[in-house]
Amino acid sequence: xxxxxxxxxxxxxxxxxxxxxxxxxxxxxxxxxxxxxxxxxxxxxxxxxxxxxxxxxxxxxxxxxxxxxxxxxxxxxxxxxxxxxxxxxxxxxxxxxxxxxxxxxxxxxxxxxxxxxxxxxxxxxxxxxxxxxxxxxxxxxxxxxxxxxxxxxxxxxxxxxxxxxxxxxxxxxxxxxxxxxxxxxxxxxxxxxxxxxxxxxxxxxxxxxxxxxxxxxxxxxxxxxxxxxxxxxxxxxxxxxxxxxxxxxxxxxxxxxxxxxxxxxxxxxxxxxxxxxxxxxxxxxxxxxxxxxxxxxxxxxxxxxxxxxxxxxxxxxxxxxxxxxxxxxxxxxxxxxxxxxxxxxxxxxxxxxxxxxxxxxxxxxxxxxxxxxxxxxxxxxxxxxxxxxxxxxxxxxxxxxxxxxxxxxxxxxxxxxxxxxxxxxxxxxxxxxxxxxxxxxxxxxxxxxxxxxxxxxxxxxxxxxxxxxxxxxxxxxxxxxxxxxxxxxxxxxxxxxxxxxxxxxxxxxxxxxxxxxxxxxxxxxxxxxxxxxxxxxxxxxxxxxxxxxxxx
Numbered sequence: 001x002x003x004x005x006x007x008x009x010x011x012x013x014x015x016x017x018x019x020x021x022x023x024x025x026x027x028x029x030x031x032x033x034x035x036x037x038x039x040x041x042x043x044x045x046x047x048x049x050x051x052x053x054x055x056x057x058x059x060x061x062x063x064x065x066x067x068x069x070x071x072x073x074x075x076x077x078x079x080x081x082x083x084x085x086x087x088x089x090x091x092x093x094x095x096x097x098x099x100x101x102x103x104x105x106x107x108x109x110x111x112x113x114x115x116x117x118x119x120x121x122x123x124x125x126x127x128x129x130x131x132x133x134x135x136x137x138x139x140x141x142x143x144x145x146x147x148x149x150x151x152x153x154x155x156x157x158x159x160x161x162x163x164x165x166x167x168x169x170x171x172x173x174x175x176x177x178x179x180x181x182x183x184x185x186x187x188x189x190x191x192x193x194x195x196x197x198x199x200x201x202x203x204x205x206x207x208x209x210x211x212x213x214x215x216x217x218x219x220x221x222x223x224x225x226x227x228x229x230x231x232x233x234x235x236x237x238x239x240x241x242x243x244x245x246x247x248x249x250x251x252x253x254x255x256x257x258x259x260x261x262x263x264x265x266x267x268x269x270x271x272x273x274x275x276x277x278x279x280x281x282x283x284x285x286x287x288x289x290x291x292x293x294x295x296x297x298x299x300x301x302x303x304x305x306x307x308x309x310x311x312x313x314x315x316x317x318x319x320x321x322x323x324x325x326x327x328x329x330x331x332x333x334x335x336x337x338x339x340x341x342x343x344x345x346x347x348x349x350x351x352x353x354x355x356x357x358x359x360x361x362x363x364x365x366x367x368x369x370x371x372x373x374x375x376x377x378x379x380x381x382x383x384x385x386x387x388x389x390x391x392x393x394x395x396x397x398x399x400x401x402x403x404x405x406x407x408x409x410x411x412x413x414x415x416x417x418x419x420x421x422x423x424x425x426x427x428x429x430x431x432x433x434x435x436x437x438x439x440x441x442x443x444x445x446x447x448x449x450x451x452x453x454x455x456x457x458x459x460x461x462x463x464x465x466x467x468x469x470x471x472x473x474x475x476x477x478x479x480x481x482x483x484x485x486x487x488x489x490x491x492x493x494x495x496x497x498x499x500x501x502x503x504x505x506x507x508x509x510x511x512x513x514x515x516x517x518x519x520x521x522x523x524x525x526x527x528x529x530x531x532x533x534x535x536x537x538x539x540x541x542x543x544x545x546x547x548x549x550x551x552x
Contacts, residue, residue: 014050015070019060020079022047030057047079052400082142082397083366087250087283087311087350089181089358090132090146091125091159092116094414096360105323106215106255112357117155122162124417129166132354133174135408136364140397144174144364145250147181147208150196156180160203173399178205179250183213183224187234197241207242210252211235211263217254218261218287226261235266239274249280254287257321257331261287262295264310268302278307283350285310286317288335296336300343310340313352314373316359337377349373363408 021042024032035043036059044060048069092113099116101108129146136144148159160178167176180200187193187209200207212218213225220228227234242249253263264282271280282303288296303310314334321333340347349369354362362368373379397404 014048014055015072017047017079018071018073019076020045020047020074021076022079026081027057034059036060082140084143085136085141085351085364085366086145086348087313087352088144088146088364089353089356090129091148092356093132093354094128096355096357098417099357101357103323104320106320109320109357116357120158122158125158125162126166127414131409131414132364133170137174138408139363139365139367141364141366142174145177145179147179150180150182151186156196156199160199164203178203179208180205181208184209184211184227184234185224187237193237193241197245201245201247206248206250207238208250209238211267212261213252213255213284215256217256218258231266235270239270239276243274251282253282253285255284256287257290258287259290262299264288265299265302268306268308271306271308280306281309281311283311284313284317285335286321286333289331296339300340300345304344309346309348311348311350312337313350314376315362315369316352318376319359332376334377
């Protein structure tokens with residue numbers, strides 16, 4: 001295991017963890033008076049694990065020596081339950097490179113996501129969902145709720161059957177819930193709405209909608225998610241469909257900084273009116289930060305009465321909100337978390353989008369969500385209030401009483417899904433591992449030739465490349481990787497080149513090198529030449545030369 005943290009005993013029966021810090025709010029069946037709880041709400045305890053399950057939790061020091069159990073003194077390190085990620089989009093994940101958001105905005109994300117639908121088929125969706133869940137599993141998540149795009153009949157017919165297949169494959173490891181994701185205006189078509197509700201019920205999912213959730217959310221001119229004229233009737237339809245099928249509800253609400261966006265209030269009022277208290281979740285709720293103290297108090301009071309859980313998505317909303325060209329953002333894009341909690345409204349943090357058009361980063365790592373949220377929203381002390389807020393990356397994930405060796409899959413495993421269409425035919429990848437490439441590969445796309453050379457061995461095929469190559473070598477931990485990439489630089493050449501190495505595929509674009517070498521303990525600097533096309537050839541050659549010199 002990872003010796004830099006702790007080494008778990010390998011034992012099929014029982015073992016004990018000594019002197020572990022656990023947030024007191026995570027403990028059940030233990031008398032708080034018997035525990036040493038510090039000022040941050042952390043209890044120092046011993047944990048006995050038997051047959052893969054927690055058998056007992058006792059005050060530190062209570063475990064008698066000579067118990068016969070293998071014992072591990074964790075020396076005050078934190079022990080947490082595995083995570084529940086309440087708001088994700090694993091159907092859209094891992095698509096940021098093939099359908100890029102041109103400006104990072106919410107509108108740009110919506111448009112780029114719509115364009116990416118052209119790539120979707122069952123295999124594409126299945127592999128990307130498996131990849132995301134493998135990341136979540138390795139990072140310590142045991143339950144995950146994903147929203148599934150259902151704006152068109154074709155997407156709906158594709159996403160739910162694939163979701164059901166993936167859910168079955170991960171049963172016993174990561175429990176999955178699915179939520180239908182459509183704009184509020186979708187519910188104007190009663191027949192389509194009824195068909196969607198029936199499909200969601202058949203798959204054991206949740207019904208959802210985006211309300212006041214565009215960049216212009218709250219503006220009467222937004223007839224997509226605000227629907228000023230018939231909003232009440234549309235919300236009534238959603239609640240009626242849910243009640244008839246006994247479905248819980250999960251809304252996207254107020255994902256903007258507009259004071260007029262008050263979807264959380266509208267949903268809370270309808271929740272109370274329909275007697276659906278405790279069965280509704282509202283995600284985002286960013287515009288709460290733009291409301292007056294008086295309006296905020298009214299909205300949060302209604303949300304508390306309705307038993308609504310607010311799920312904040314700080315990593316993504318800090319990325320998309322307050323985007324204006326040439327200007328630094330002036331607000332953090334997150335709801336007033338301290339005020340939400342103080343009002344008695346249930347509150348959670350979640351991952352949201354990862355490596356897609358809404359956020360080009362993220363890995364479904366809830367520990368990252370927690371630590372970054374600490375910085376964004378000042379979720380500092382006491383720790384118990386926010387479960388975990390100290391920056392700490394090392395972890396050991398224990399499943400069924402055994403530490404797992406799983407690591408997040410390499411990004412290279414999905415690189416063929418991001419290739420230009422003309423190159424896809426010669427690249428194959430597994431959702432879990434990247435196969436060793438052949439020593440030499442050549443392919444043609446629309447008359448332009450790409451040469452991918454491995455280990456410095458190649459025989460030239462086809463027209464002589466216009467761009468000269470630069471070989472670069474890096475040797476992290478005695479590993480040697482050699483990369484040489486050639487590409488024709490004729491008119492209209494690609495904006496992005498995908499090059500292959502013995503470790504997998506590396507992506508190179510006009511803004512630099514992106515990639516992660518499979519099997520490396522730490523990030524590895526990637527050096528090579530970028531042959532990017534006529535307009536960027538000089539930049540690519542200069543960068544390749546500089547990186548090649550640096551690597552040597």
